[in-house]
Amino acid sequence: MRNDLRRRREERSWTQAHLADLLDVSRQTVNALETGRYDPSLPLAFRIAALFEAPIEAIFEPDGADVDARR
Amino acid sequence: MTSNLDTRAASAGDRRRTRAYLAEFVPGIVAYVLLLSAALLWGGFDGTSPTRFAWALLPVLPMIWIAIAVLRHLHRLDEYQRTRTLTGLGAGFAVAMLASIALGILQSAGFELEGSGFWIYGIGMATWGVSAAVAGRR
Numbered sequence: 001m002r003n004d005l006r007r008r009r010e011e012r013s014w015t016q017a018h019l020a021d022l023l024d025v026s027r028q029t030v031n032a033l034e035t036g037r038y039d040p041s042l043p044l045a046f047r048i049a050a051l052f053e054a055p056i057e058a059i060f061e062p063d064g065a066d067v068d069a070r071r
Numbered sequence: 072m073t074s075n076l077d078t079r080a081a082s083a084g085d086r087r088r089t090r091a092y093l094a095e096f097v098p099g100i101v102a103y104v105l106l107l108s109a110a111l112l113w114g115g116f117d118g119t120s121p122t123r124f125a126w127a128l129l130p131v132l133p134m135i136w137i138a139i140a141v142l143r144h145l146h147r148l149d150e151y152q153r154t155r156t157l158t159g160l161g162a163g164f165a166v167a168m169l170a171s172i173a174l175g176i177l178q179s180a181g182f183e184l185e186g187s188g189f190w191i192y193g194i195g196m197a198t199w200g201v202s203a204a205v206a207g208r209r
Contacts, residue, residue, distance in 0.1 A: 010076055017082035025149040027082045038151045
C-alpha cells in the first residue's frame, strides 16, 4: 500500500517524532509507515485520517500487490 | 529523500515508554545479579546440603519479575513495535526449543555440555535480538 504521509507531515513542518506523539505511536512506526514497510491497522489508519482531516483513501492507496490479492 | 524533519530523535512517547520499561527492568536485573552473586558465594554448590537447591533457584525470582516487565512493555508498545517484538520472541522461542531438543538428544547419546541450560538461554536470547533487528529492517 502506498501513502503520502511524508508529504502531508512535511507540509505541516512536523518531525516524525512529533507526528508519532500525535498518533500515540513510536517514531520508528511513523518511519515504517512513510517508507511503506508497514501498513497500519484500520484503527490507526482512521486516527491518521482524522489527524490530517482527509479520507483514508486520500492518504492510502493500494499498490499492485494489494489489487492482485483482491482478485 | 530526507529533510531536517527526518531526525532520528525519539519522540516524547518513545522516551516515556522507555523510561517506564527501564524503571521495571533494571531493578530486576540488579536483583538478579545480586542474588546470583550471593548464591555463588554462599550457596554451597560444591557441598551436599539440600539448601543449595534453594540457593540455586533464588536468582530465578527476579527473572520472573523481568519476564513480567517484558510482558508489560509489550502492552505499552504500538502495533508495529509489538509485531516486531513478537516476531523476534517467536523466533527466539522456536530456536531455543530446537536447541533444547538437539541438546537433549545429544546428551542421550553421551554428549556432555556444561551448563547446557545457559547455552539454550543464550541461543534463544541471541535469536530474539537478531530476528527483531532483521524484522525492523524489512
